[in-house]
Amino acid sequence: MSPSTTAPSALLARAPSTEPSRVARAWRQARHRPASVVGAVIVLLFVVAAIGAPWIAGADPMQTDWKLVRKAPTLAHPFGTDDLGRDTFARVVWGTRISMQAGVFSILLAIAVGVPLGLVAGFYRGVLDQTIMRLTDAWLAFPFLILAIGLVTIMGPSLTNATVAIGLGATPTYIRLTRGLVLATAAEDYVQGARALGAGDLRLMSRHVLPNIVSSLLVQATISIPIAIIAEAVLSFLGLGVQPPAPSWGTMLNTAQQFLETAPWMAWWPGLAIFSLALSFNLAGDGLRDLLDPRDY
Amino acid sequence: MFDFLVQRAAISVVTLFVISMVVFTGVRMIPGDPARVLAGTDADAAGIDAIREKYGLNDPIPIQYLRWVGLALRGDLGHSIRTRESMIHTVATKLPITIELAFLALVIAVGIAIPAGVLAAVRRNTLWDMLASGASLGGVSIPNFWLGIMLILFFSVQLGWLPASGFVPIWESPLDNLRRMVMPAFVLGTALAAVLMRQTRNSMIEVMSADYIRTAYSKGLASRAVVFRHAIRNSLIPVVTILGLQMGALLSGAVVTEQIFVVPGFGRLIVESVFTRDYPLVQGVVLITASSYVLINLLVDVSYSLLNPRIRIGGAARES
Numbered sequence: 281m282s283p284s285t286t287a288p289s290a291l292l293a294r295a296p297s298t299e300p301s302r303v304a305r306a307w308r309q310a311r312h313r314p315a316s317v318v319g320a321v322i323v324l325l326f327v328v329a330a331i332g333a334p335w336i337a338g339a340d341p342m343q344t345d346w347k348l349v350r351k352a353p354t355l356a357h358p359f360g361t362d363d364l365g366r367d368t369f370a371r372v373v374w375g376t377r378i379s380m381q382a383g384v385f386s387i388l389l390a391i392a393v394g395v396p397l398g399l400v401a402g403f404y405r406g407v408l409d410q411t412i413m414r415l416t417d418a419w420l421a422f423p424f425l426i427l428a429i430g431l432v433t434i435m436g437p438s439l440t441n442a443t444v445a446i447g448l449g450a451t452p453t454y455i456r457l458t459r460g461l462v463l464a465t466a467a468e469d470y471v472q473g474a475r476a477l478g479a480g481d482l483r484l485m486s487r488h489v490l491p492n493i494v495s496s497l498l499v500q501a502t503i504s505i506p507i508a509i510i511a512e513a514v515l516s517f518l519g520l521g522v523q524p525p526a527p528s529w530g531t532m533l534n535t536a537q538q539f540l541e542t543a544p545w546m547a548w549w550p551g552l553a554i555f556s557l558a559l560s561f562n563l564a565g566d567g568l569r570d571l572l573d574p575r576d577y
Numbered sequence: 578m579f580d581f582l583v584q585r586a587a588i589s590v591v592t593l594f595v596i597s598m599v600v601f602t603g604v605r606m607i608p609g610d611p612a613r614v615l616a617g618t619d620a621d622a623a624g625i626d627a628i629r630e631k632y633g634l635n636d637p638i639p640i641q642y643l644r645w646v647g648l649a650l651r652g653d654l655g656h657s658i659r660t661r662e663s664m665i666h667t668v669a670t671k672l673p674i675t676i677e678l679a680f681l682a683l684v685i686a687v688g689i690a691i692p693a694g695v696l697a698a699v700r701r702n703t704l705w706d707m708l709a710s711g712a713s714l715g716g717v718s719i720p721n722f723w724l725g726i727m728l729i730l731f732f733s734v735q736l737g738w739l740p741a742s743g744f745v746p747i748w749e750s751p752l753d754n755l756r757r758m759v760m761p762a763f764v765l766g767t768a769l770a771a772v773l774m775r776q777t778r779n780s781m782i783e784v785m786s787a788d789y790i791r792t793a794y795s796k797g798l799a800s801r802a803v804v805f806r807h808a809i810r811n812s813l814i815p816v817v818t819i820l821g822l823q824m825g826a827l828l829s830g831a832v833v834t835e836q837i838f839v840v841p842g843f844g845r846l847i848v849e850s851v852f853t854r855d856y857p858l859v860q861g862v863v864l865i866t867a868s869s870y871v872l873i874n875l876l877v878d879v880s881y882s883l884l885n886p887r888i889r890i891g892g893a894a895r896e897s
Binding site: 414415417418420421422423424425426429430433434436506510513514517518519520533536537540541544547550551554555558559561562563566 | 588591592599603606715717718719720726727832836848863866867868871
């Protein structure tokens with residue numbers, strides 16, 4: 281794109297008639313990034329596994345069987361069985377639910393808390409901004425995991441509490457990001473124009489500022505979700521998240537660590553699941569960033 | 578310059594104040610009565626009251642807070658309930674182990690990330706770039722505790738080359754110490770390497786498109802000289818900032834890594850204090866962690882402004 285053609289096409293992009301070409305453009309870009317498409321497809325497969333766990337798993341993830349303790353992978357149990365004779369494949373499939381839940385809901389929480397705070401701080405500046413940012417500084421001083429561990433200690437270990445703890449741990453990132461974006465956007469001519477036309481603060485924020493920072497927030501979400509998924513696994517691994525016998529990948533790895541010499545497959549699959557889910561999210565996120573953010577990296 | 582230092586320092590003091598309030602309140606929100614914990618299981622009501630009086634738990638909360646801060650400022654963070662050791666003593670024995678681990682991880686991370694990032698940027702859009710970017714994406718996506726378990730499985734269980742866990746002080750046997758530290762340090766280093774590599778690549782690409790690089794080329798310098806003498810040095814400035822911000826991530830990583838490889842460091846202390854409900858220890862450890870993070874970033878900010886006078890105020894380099 282040469283600079284002379286950008287201005288008119290940017291204006292045209294607002295018109296609804298160009299909608300099909302936007303989809304076409306997205307498709308064209310997607311074809312140039314096969315890795316991102318593969319990532320997105322795998323993320324979708326995990327979503328399907330999470331929703332369809334009861335039908336896909338094929339076995340009860342909680343059903344213990346003393347005759348089948350720590351059996352290597354076979355056709356009947358493709359991922360082998362664990363220390364209580366439970367089917368590892370079924371547990372990995374059900375674990376998808378927990379991971380997705382923790383990953384997505386924690387980031388939704390971080391957005392729900394962080395974006396309004398950042399919006400207000402960046403829009404009004406002054407004392408309010410200073411207060412919010414000093415709190416954010418202090419908030420950021422607690423390393424993510426230490427903060428999550430502290431919060432879980434206060435609230436008690438469970439999936440919901442781990443999700444809340446991870447969400448609050450990710451919140452300051454969103455406050456900072458939103459504030460920075462708002463500072464840049466609020467200075468734009470079109471926002472000033474809308475203000476001159478008499479638009480109120482609420483209208484300015486919701487109709488003129490927010491829509492223009494959504495894509496950056498979306499890109500940040502694709503970066504944070506895999507981090508949150510790994511964080512849930514870590515908390516559960518440490519015994520501070522999902523409690524046994526619920527099939528969480530982190531708790532499965534915790535158990536697997538005791539049987540590394542006799543049943544190494546117990547450690548392969550849950551970890552591979554976390555790795556591939558996080559990797560696919562990151563790949564898909566990279567593609568999304570190229571799509572939404574035309575800056576060249 | 579002086580104004581900048583004063584402003585940065587003032588912000589850090591405010592941050593530390595907020596942190597101390599948060600930690601103090603947080604620990605008081607933990608369910609359970611500290612006096613009952615301190616008194617032990619077979620204390621009667623009178624005994625618990627005596628303890629409450631002795632530790633000033635009957636005083637108003639603001640008084641308790643001020644007393645705690647006053648003691649903390651003089652270096653007295655209280656005692657562990659479980660071991661009865663003073664906080665300072667406990668931390669002084671645990672922290673060096675984690676610092677060694679973090680240092681080794683840092684060496685590994687920088688050793689991988691900077692050459693790889695520079696190579697990816699200089700040979701942009703080639704196979705090298707794709708390999709480096711792929712490795713970086715993999716490094717961000719792999720859960721470090723799983724990587725640790727897989728390393729144990731391969732190098733300890735299968736090959737029997739390295740001990741799976743434990744710790745030997747470096748002054749007793751440097752070789753045994755390193756044999757036990759190399760896997761944890763590698764695990765801790767990979768995640769950091771992934772982040773650093775990306776940052777190095779991006780800032781190197783930015784620097785390489787700057788006018789002075791074009792000038793260097795046009796005056797006939799060999800590309801090796803341009804890259805090594807002009808580009809790398811300037812592109813590393815933002816990398817140093819990221820390094821400061823990554824200290825928190827390094828500590829979070831140490832918590833998990835020390836847990837897997839049974840390294841008796843600061844990270845393991847945090848988890849242990851939570852599990853044994855040793856609240857004074859939790860309070861002290863979290864306070865030390867957060868405060869050191871603030872101080873490290875103050876140092877990074879200051880050194881950064883010394884290196885690059887254009888960025889004095891506004892913290893433009895801080896990226897979340």
